[in-house]
Amino acid sequence: MPVEIDIEHVAKLARLDLSDDESARLRTQLAQILEHAARVGEVAAADVPPTASPIPRANVYREDVPEPSLPADEALRNAPERDGDRFRVPRIAETGA
Amino acid sequence: MSAELCDLTGAELSAKLAAGETSASDVLASSQRRIDAVEDRVGAFLTRTDQLASERAEELDAYLSTGAPQSPVAGIPVALKDVLTTNGVRTTCGSKILETYVPPYDATAWARLAGAGAVLVGKTNCDEFAMGSSNENSAYGPVRNPWDTDRVPGGSSGGSAAAVAAGEAVWALGTDTGGSVRQPASLCGVVGLKPTYGRISRYGLIAFASSLDTVGTFSRTVRDSASMLQILAGHDPRDATSLDVPVPAYTDGIDGGVAGLRVGVVTEAFGEGVDPGVVASVRAAIDQLEGLGASIGEVELPHAAYALSAYYLIAPSECSSNLARYDGVRYGLRAPGEHADSIEMMFATRGQGFGPEVKRRIMLGTYALSAGYYEAYYGQAQKVRTLVIRNYEAAFERFDILVSPTSPTTAFRIGEKADDPMAMYLNDIFTIPANLGGVPAISIPSGLDDAGLPVGIQLTAPALDEPTLFRAAHALESALSLDLRPPLLQGAG
Amino acid sequence: MAYEAVIGLECHVELSTATKMFCACANVFGAPPNTQTCPVCLGHPGTLPVPNREAIARIIKIGLALNSEIAPHSLFHRKNYFYPDMPKNYQISQYDLPICIGGHLDIEFGDGSTARVGITRVHMEEDTGKSTHGGGSGRIHDATYATLDFNRAGVPLVECVSEPDMRSPEEAAAYLRELRATLESLDVSDVKMEEGSLRCDANISLRATGAEAFGTKVEIKNMNSVRSLERALVYEIERQTKALDAGATIVQETRHWDEDAGSTASMRSKEEAFDYRYFPEPDIPAMEPDAAWIDDIRASLPELPRARRDRYVETLGLKPDVARVLVGDRGSSALFDAAVSLGADAGPAANWITQDVAALRNAGGSEGELTAQHVADVVMLIASGTVSNAGAKQALEASFASGEPVEAAVDRLGLRQVSDTGALGALADEVLAENPDVVQKFRDGKEGVIGFLVGQLMQKAAGAANPKVAQELLRERLQG
Numbered sequence A: 001m002p003v004e005i006d007i008e009h010v011a012k013l014a015r016l017d018l019s020d021d022e023s024a025r026l027r028t029q030l031a032q033i034l035e036h037a038a039r040v041g042e043v044a045a046a047d048v049p050p051t052a053s054p055i056p057r058a059n060v061y062r063e064d065v066p067e068p069s070l071p072a073d074e075a076l077r078n079a080p081e082r083d084g085d086r087f088r089v090p091r092i093a094e095t096g097a
Numbered sequence B: 001m002s003a004e005l006c007d008l009t010g011a012e013l014s015a016k017l018a019a020g021e022t023s024a025s026d027v028l029a030s031s032q033r034r035i036d037a038v039e040d041r042v043g044a045f046l047t048r049t050d051q052l053a054s055e056r057a058e059e060l061d062a063y064l065s066t067g068a069p070q071s072p073v074a075g076i077p078v079a080l081k082d083v084l085t086t087n088g089v090r091t092t093c094g095s096k097i098l099e100t101y102v103p104p105y106d107a108t109a110w111a112r113l114a115g116a117g118a119v120l121v122g123k124t125n126c127d128e129f130a131m132g133s134s135n136e137n138s139a140y141g142p143v144r145n146p147w148d149t150d151r152v153p154g155g156s157s158g159g160s161a162a163a164v165a166a167g168e169a170v171w172a173l174g175t176d177t178g179g180s181v182r183q184p185a186s187l188c189g190v191v192g193l194k195p196t197y198g199r200i201s202r203y204g205l206i207a208f209a210s211s212l213d214t215v216g217t218f219s220r221t222v223r224d225s226a227s228m229l230q231i232l233a234g235h236d237p238r239d240a241t242s243l244d245v246p247v248p249a250y251t252d253g254i255d256g257g258v259a260g261l262r263v264g265v266v267t268e269a270f271g272e273g274v275d276p277g278v279v280a281s282v283r284a285a286i287d288q289l290e291g292l293g294a295s296i297g298e299v300e301l302p303h304a305a306y307a308l309s310a311y312y313l314i315a316p317s318e319c320s321s322n323l324a325r326y327d328g329v330r331y332g333l334r335a336p337g338e339h340a341d342s343i344e345m346m347f348a349t350r351g352q353g354f355g356p357e358v359k360r361r362i363m364l365g366t367y368a369l370s371a372g373y374y375e376a377y378y379g380q381a382q383k384v385r386t387l388v389i390r391n392y393e394a395a396f397e398r399f400d401i402l403v404s405p406t407s408p409t410t411a412f413r414i415g416e417k418a419d420d421p422m423a424m425y426l427n428d429i430f431t432i433p434a435n436l437g438g439v440p441a442i443s444i445p446s447g448l449d450d451a452g453l454p455v456g457i458q459l460t461a462p463a464l465d466e467p468t469l470f471r472a473a474h475a476l477e478s479a480l481s482l483d484l485r486p487p488l489l490q491g492a493g
Numbered sequence C: 001m002a003y004e005a006v007i008g009l010e011c012h013v014e015l016s017t018a019t020k021m022f023c024a025c026a027n028v029f030g031a032p033p034n035t036q037t038c039p040v041c042l043g044h045p046g047t048l049p050v051p052n053r054e055a056i057a058r059i060i061k062i063g064l065a066l067n068s069e070i071a072p073h074s075l076f077h078r079k080n081y082f083y084p085d086m087p088k089n090y091q092i093s094q095y096d097l098p099i100c101i102g103g104h105l106d107i108e109f110g111d112g113s114t115a116r117v118g119i120t121r122v123h124m125e126e127d128t129g130k131s132t133h134g135g136g137s138g139r140i141h142d143a144t145y146a147t148l149d150f151n152r153a154g155v156p157l158v159e160c161v162s163e164p165d166m167r168s169p170e171e172a173a174a175y176l177r178e179l180r181a182t183l184e185s186l187d188v189s190d191v192k193m194e195e196g197s198l199r200c201d202a203n204i205s206l207r208a209t210g211a212e213a214f215g216t217k218v219e220i221k222n223m224n225s226v227r228s229l230e231r232a233l234v235y236e237i238e239r240q241t242k243a244l245d246a247g248a249t250i251v252q253e254t255r256h257w258d259e260d261a262g263s264t265a266s267m268r269s270k271e272e273a274f275d276y277r278y279f280p281e282p283d284i285p286a287m288e289p290d291a292a293w294i295d296d297i298r299a300s301l302p303e304l305p306r307a308r309r310d311r312y313v314e315t316l317g318l319k320p321d322v323a324r325v326l327v328g329d330r331g332s333s334a335l336f337d338a339a340v341s342l343g344a345d346a347g348p349a350a351n352w353i354t355q356d357v358a359a360l361r362n363a364g365g366s367e368g369e370l371t372a373q374h375v376a377d378v379v380m381l382i383a384s385g386t387v388s389n390a391g392a393k394q395a396l397e398a399s400f401a402s403g404e405p406v407e408a409a410v411d412r413l414g415l416r417q418v419s420d421t422g423a424l425g426a427l428a429d430e431v432l433a434e435n436p437d438v439v440q441k442f443r444d445g446k447e448g449v450i451g452f453l454v455g456q457l458m459q460k461a462a463g464a465a466n467p468k469v470a471q472e473l474l475r476e477r478l479q480g
């Protein structure tokens, strides 16, 4: 069963600018890959529990003891744009979650 | 090109260094000469660290001359896949989006090797963010296979595999998410180890798919692989998924042989779509094992067929989230020009910074996790993972080691599969189950096919049973006694 | 038409742990920008989160205080959305397996009546960095750029979600106050709304009084005090009432409370897709706290505000409204408990603390040099007749400023009451001799005039006489 994908919507969620060409190609390719991938539904019965990690662990914590942070200059060393000791970005129009 | 120090194994070099027959600087110089000689044809490196390496080698020589005890790693020239962070040394992930990125910290795996005296010769090319099986997905061009420079080295750790095969480095680190160490090792005729998930810290391994990513090793012998793991393995308080269990002495029992070892041959890995040359070589290697006293039987991993499907849901889903941080705010590329607001800046940066395969996987994963699809895709894939783990549990009740080809084919031509993602994904069909199951697996050369290209055999062991894996692989390697020297190096012989 | 408001609150509490949630950066407020960051909390490639044990212990403590069930198995999930001040562009949070499930908080109103508000869940997550809007007027709508400080990124954040059990702004305010007092008593957070260590969003819908079904809910954000929560809810009820009366439909949306304007405004600025694509955080193992750990934490729980209020009323006999005021302020109730244990009578101690001490603190803007011993001394010196109420007040003021013992202040200021019957008797004789007409009135049966005579005696003693003793001496002589 071919999968219909709203490429524009998915690209928006993923924050990816795609050319028309890229979108068209991805529409076909993703449908093809998903058709294959959807086979997972054939074998995974309801009584099979999901596994998130191959070697599960539990209760791994860190003690609440501070270590030195990076100096601000080091923190900002890779910044594409900075403003004093802050990172600078174009205006934020969205409101977050 | 004559054999040089850089063509020796780590164990041989270590012995020479200990005996004072050579120096770390000489070993490094040999490795650097080789890089100078072949790099224009191989293209294994994205960044060379000549200056740092020379300083490091001199320091080591000063230390070694005191007669102080040394680690088997000291003075060995090592290459690192460019998805492992190096403090102060550019780390790109083969991506434009990190072209200028200089990490402020070392990956734990590298820190451990460095602490034991390894010398970094450079950072190796790879498929962008480790996504690929041919190294053609690098933003910085392909790597060429030293066995035939018209062919791919495999991927995603193609640069590391090629560097070790060509003697540009004696050892290398790669990362293996679905076969990215074992498959290129197979295609380049070297030894590639993917240990148990959690055995080596992932801190500083730039994440592709967190629940599958594993640091792995490249070397020319199984013994070297064990020596490397000895240094790399162990709990890291910076990686909550790293295992907090004792590290055995990996080289201790390595000569124990395989008499009585129960070896299960994965039947479905010899069927349709597998090169006859691969089948022949791997079958011959299995015969050798039998000759050494192993008992051979057949085993099925019935859900392995679904593992590829599960992998192509789990890996992209995790990747879509892991790669969200590349947004032009704190590091890496920011799309040039004026942006109306930060949303548009992010869209442009990510659109320009990522290559086609990375975009494809981000899109795939974003879709698979999105509202209404999670259960059918990600949820189901995690159940398949449970089934794959159960398959292994059942198989390891009957067998100590499983064997199969590492890859269905030998090295293919550059460009041959570039336009067909599904065909490319099939490269990893035999390697992916071990990532889903978290079990250790190693690829060692089983010989050459009729075209003179290397074939690899994959051995798989239960979780944390690397000692048995090394023992079996070392026995087979010794019995096969291959002399693998790529034509590239024989030319000027 | 008459409507009933249905209100639920989502509160975010920054824990005051020494370090951040997933890295070892110090968790401090107000440091210079980007000085409390590391590769982990800056979301650098290759870094991994390792959860802070103390933060987990604190959320379990909060859960126990809120009567939640502590989940035997709980997971972190990734909440995926892009925002410039969120380093990884996903927040490590919790989804369908939070650490604390269910629970309730009992609240009390001004008139002493109580209500129980259900808790849906309490979960652990991480805070974001802080953006500052620049250019234009410096506000979001006409800013031309933004700057980012990641010191706050990764600070442990506890989200506490209530059931939609509240029916009025007063009730919501009482819940928030009770929650704040509870958290304060647990010593897990600074709970300062003005610094953002306690933040509160409200969900509110209206329905026709008596109706079962909920109306369309609106989320309101950006209230930074209990009072602004109350104001925002009052405003929103009015706005929705008007809209519904006019036949309009309520839009499900998020609205921003503007403290200065006293109104809420829609926050939608751009058509945006929100789909958080939650999935289990693969970098962090499950949390499965064992019974021994939970028991240890339970044993460390302090007396909670509600129990403290009950004790004040039932055991110490305070009036409910006095008890509520005392318990509403951690410093006051601590002072009270200490003063009582030093021997002060509870009733007077409570009155002194909630009135005079509170007034001194407000005026001084500080705790001054005051200790529980001072409060206890004030109460006991009055009870023993050593100082008058008025004198005690003066002495307290002096001690508040200097820290000197109350009795020393009484002496230094000459406030000690004369209770010596010999000295006062002489003065009483004088007063009676000087006021024969008043004495006659008393003897004629107008006993009320004794007040005047006491006043005369006090004047002669320059205020230092114990009025009780003075009256007794006068009465003895008049009746004798």
Ligand SMILES: [Mg+2]
Binding pocket: C093, C125, C159
């Ligand atoms: Mg939240």
Ligand SMILES: [Zn+2]
Binding pocket: C020, C023, C024, C025, C036, C037, C038, C039, C040, C041, C042, C154
């Ligand atoms: Zn940090």
